[in-house]
Amino acid sequence: MSSTLLRHYIAGEFVSSERTFANVSPVDGRELGQVCEAGQAQVNAAVEAAKAAQSGPWGGFSAAQRADLLERIADGIERRFDDFVAAEVADTGRPVHQARSLDVARGVQNFRTFAGLVRQAGGEFFEMRTGDGSDVFSYTVRKPHGVVAIISPWNLPLLLLTWKVAPALACGNSVVVKPSEDTPSSATLLAEVMHEAGVPAGAFNLVHGFGPDSAGEFLTRNADVDAITFTGESRTGSSIMRAAAEGVRDVSFELGGKNAAVVFADCDFDAAVAGVLRSSFTNSGQVCLCSERVYVERPIFERFVAALKAGAEALKIGYPDEDGVNMGSLISHKHRDKVLGYFELAHQEGATVVTGGGVPRFGDERDNGAYVQPTIWTGLSDDARCMREEVFGPVCHVAPFDSDDEVVRRVNDSAYGLATALWTRNLGRAHRISRQFRVGMVWVNTWFLRDLRTPFGGARLSGLGREGGRHSLDFYSEITTVCVNP
Numbered sequence: 001m002s003s004t005l006l007r008h009y010i011a012g013e014f015v016s017s018e019r020t021f022a023n024v025s026p027v028d029g030r031e032l033g034q035v036c037e038a039g040q041a042q043v044n045a046a047v048e049a050a051k052a053a054q055s056g057p058w059g060g061f062s063a064a065q066r067a068d069l070l071e072r073i074a075d076g077i078e079r080r081f082d083d084f085v086a087a088e089v090a091d092t093g094r095p096v097h098q099a100r101s102l103d104v105a106r107g108v109q110n111f112r113t114f115a116g117l118v119r120q121a122g123g124e125f126f127e128m129r130t131g132d133g134s135d136v137f138s139y140t141v142r143k144p145h146g147v148v149a150i151i152s153p154w155n156l157p158l159l160l161l162t163w164k165v166a167p168a169l170a171c172g173n174s175v176v177v178k179p180s181e182d183t184p185s186s187a188t189l190l191a192e193v194m195h196e197a198g199v200p201a202g203a204f205n206l207v208h209g210f211g212p213d214s215a216g217e218f219l220t221r222n223a224d225v226d227a228i229t230f231t232g233e234s235r236t237g238s239s240i241m242r243a244a245a246e247g248v249r250d251v252s253f254e255l256g257g258k259n260a261a262v263v264f265a266d267c268d269f270d271a272a273v274a275g276v277l278r279s280s281f282t283n284s285g286q287v288c289l290c291s292e293r294v295y296v297e298r299p300i301f302e303r304f305v306a307a308l309k310a311g312a313e314a315l316k317i318g319y320p321d322e323d324g325v326n327m328g329s330l331i332s333h334k335h336r337d338k339v340l341g342y343f344e345l346a347h348q349e350g351a352t353v354v355t356g357g358g359v360p361r362f363g364d365e366r367d368n369g370a371y372v373q374p375t376i377w378t379g380l381s382d383d384a385r386c387m388r389e390e391v392f393g394p395v396c397h398v399a400p401f402d403s404d405d406e407v408v409r410r411v412n413d414s415a416y417g418l419a420t421a422l423w424t425r426n427l428g429r430a431h432r433i434s435r436q437f438r439v440g441m442v443w444v445n446t447w448f449l450r451d452l453r454t455p456f457g458g459a460r461l462s463g464l465g466r467e468g469g470r471h472s473l474d475f476y477s478e479i480t481t482v483c484v485n486p
């Protein structure tokens with residue numbers, strides 16, 4: 001990073017504020033730098049700039065020009081790939097190889113994908129014969145909403161931010177982005193790339209700060225914001241929805257999950273063990289798609305738990321740039337306290353701790369970091385709080401099951417409904433039961449394999465609406481129908 005003071009980006013300029021807060025490394029607890037905190041006036045200025053951009057040069061861009069701009073932004077991220085990796089790793093403590101292969105690579109891909117999609121996006125066309133014999137035709141045109149507020153979380157900072165910024169700009173909106181207070185760095189770099197790529201002033205704005213009574217709430221309550229897209233905790237989604245109700249603004253929410261993995265006795269055993277290790281422990285369990293409930297068909301239950309335990313104990317926890325490291329820290333000490341609270345609760349609720357359950361000791365500065373051990377529980381009842389609430393850490397509970405109907409019922413017995421992963425060689429069964437899960441996404445013999453054109457989102461507490469492919473174009477557009485009676 002070029003500076004240790006991270007600033008806002010408003011109306012095409014980097015600006016600071018008097019109030020700042022510390023950006024703290026979750027690897028060793030040291031301060032990485034200071035971040036400006038936007039007050040009400042600065043958030044209002046960002047929204048005003050975004051609104052003004054709609055009637056300036058940005059408002060005149062054609063879809064093809066916007067697509068070209070998105071390609072230039074993707075080129076800009078690629079040119080500064082190593083800076084983005086360093087920013088993401090410093091803020092999150094994740095392994096460097098993950099930031100390279102997932103976070104930053106996907107940031108680039110989001111811009112290229114939505115550039116391609118908006119170039120192809122057509123409207124709809126219908127013909128209808130009326131009672132008097134005339135042929136009426138109707139067609140649709142896509143227009144931007146205007147100003148879109150983007151509130152993003154800390155778990156996959158650049159990936160989730162670009163997943164929203166790219167289609168919002170592709171559709172011609174102006175955006176005001178509020179990244180998580182825990183991960184301000186890659187968003188600031190993205191503002192630098194926007195500046196270098198020649199994004200017209202006001203089309204992309206960035207404000208730093210917190211949620212309640214800070215930049216997040218100021219932004220979502222601003223009446224000139226036309227639509228809000230948010231990824232984060234379900235409770236925060238409810239607060240934002242209350243703010244959006246004023247003025248009946250459009251919302252798109254990707255919220256939490258208490259996802260299940262279902263392992264049938266006929267699965268490819270080694271692939272299923274490797275898959276569940278990934279789905280439970282990737283990014284230290286801090287992906288909304290992670291599996292915290294694992295159901296294993298009884299004939300292979302004991303063998304599966306033993307193999308999963310061996311796999312979890314073989315995961316290497318350490319510095320982000322260490323060779324062979326699989327797991328980094330959690331995002332923050334605050335989040336570690338939350339995860340450790342669930343470790344304690346599991347103990348009180350009668351769990352058997354198969355492995356983990358504590359904090360690794362390194363004997364160096366990482367003991368000031370926010371690490372926890374990968375943890376596996378068995379023996380909890382389906383109504384235990386640890387089975388119903390999202391922990392968002394490297395932990396799963398493994399339970400046996402005996403029939404398809406039973407496992408579908410238990411998987412669906414959740415307030416959440418984001419994703420399920422199935423492991424079986426019987427594709428007939430996979431097709432049959434996939435549709436029975438009350439979730440937005442089902443993976444069969446894989447996990448977190450994403451075609452960016454497919455709908456992404458969840459049911460019930462897991463979200464509202466779908467993004468991805470044309471679903472993103474629909475959310476980020478206002479569609480007008482024109483009916484012509486020739």
Ligand SMILES: NC(=O)C1=CN([C@@H]2O[C@H](COP(=O)(O)OP(=O)(O)OC[C@H]3O[C@@H](n4cnc5c(N)ncnc54)[C@H](O)[C@@H]3O)[C@@H](O)[C@H]2O)C=CC1
Pocket residue numbers: 151152153154155178179180181209210211212213215216217220231232233234236237239240254255256257287288335338390391392
């Ligand atoms: N994708 C997911 O499912 C995620 C789930 N979480 C869960 O949420 C818990 C809390 O983590 P947080 O970072 O505090 O998540 P959060 O949902 O509170 O924060 C996400 C974003 O929303 C903003 N925000 C918070 N309250 C707001 C409000 N009232 N109005 C507008 N913006 C607001 C935050 O500043 C941040 O940018 C975690 O322990 C984890 O369990 C966190 C991040 C992502």
Ligand SMILES: O=C(O)/C=C/C=C(\O)C(=O)O
Pocket residue numbers: 153155156160163231232254286287288289450456
């Ligand atoms: O878009 C993806 O591929 C990943 C999405 C993950 C989340 O939404 C999350 O962890 O919050």
